[in-house]
Amino acid sequence: MNSGKQISKRRERADLGSRDRRIIDEVIRVRVLTNEAVRELHLPTASLNATTKVTARLAKQGWLFSYEFLDRRQYFVAGPKTIRSFGLPASRVRPLGPQALATQLALLDFVSLSSPRLRVLTEREIELIVVSQAELHRGIPHAIEPGQVSDILRLIRVDLGGSPAHVVSKLNADIRSRFGNSQYASLVAAKKLVLVTLTATETKKSLIEELIRKRSWPTGLRFTVFVTPVLCQLLGGLKLNGR
DSSP: OOHHHHHHHHHHHHHSSHHHHHHHHHHHOOOOOOOHHHHHHOOOSSOOHHHHHHHHHHTTTTEEEEEEOGOOOEEEOOOHHHHHHOOOGGGGGGGOOOOHHHHHHHHHHHHHHHOOOOEEEOOHHHHHHHHHOGGGGGOOOOOOOOEEETSOEEEEEEESOHHHHHHHHHHHHHHHHTTTTEEEEEEEEHHOEEEEEEEEEEEHHHHHHHHHSSSSSTOOOEEEEEEEEEEHSSSSTTTTTTT
């Protein structure tokens, strides 16, 4: 019975073209997609209208499932066929709550707009790099440059409206909780571990960077603060400027 199910899953996955596979892999890793991100990541020479036709087809086939958010824009999650074929939790087809949606869309913005391009790691891939099964180490997304598994590792924290001091305190906890792990410590020593903060505005970015500079950190640790306006759009009621 299990053998038959595995064969059925492989047949379903075989129906996907190479570009479709990349799109589905992206939604598995990041949890959400938008037409704009699909165009940026996978159809850079296509129009947005052409991109929309691709995602509409994948949704009709059951690989994606769509929901509306700002101004009737769509976001996509894994569809029932993706859930079945890749063994994902059934809950992945449900809509995301406000904070979860803001978190994942900010992550998607960062991945799709970063140069060089980044790939969010699965839990299994994280284990292969840091040799740890501790749930604590899976608490925030990890990303690498594709094809550079042993190079720079980015840990990504999304600012959901806390004060700049609170955000920097979270960054401190992120590194302190991992520094006992020799793989993380080695990456820091080699200047190959970057703590990334995604925040809503340039003002908040400057405040966070100022507090980072004032604090003592392990030698070799690097930082990036990246502005993702979708946070301001989705969480506008929160104190996003830290005032």
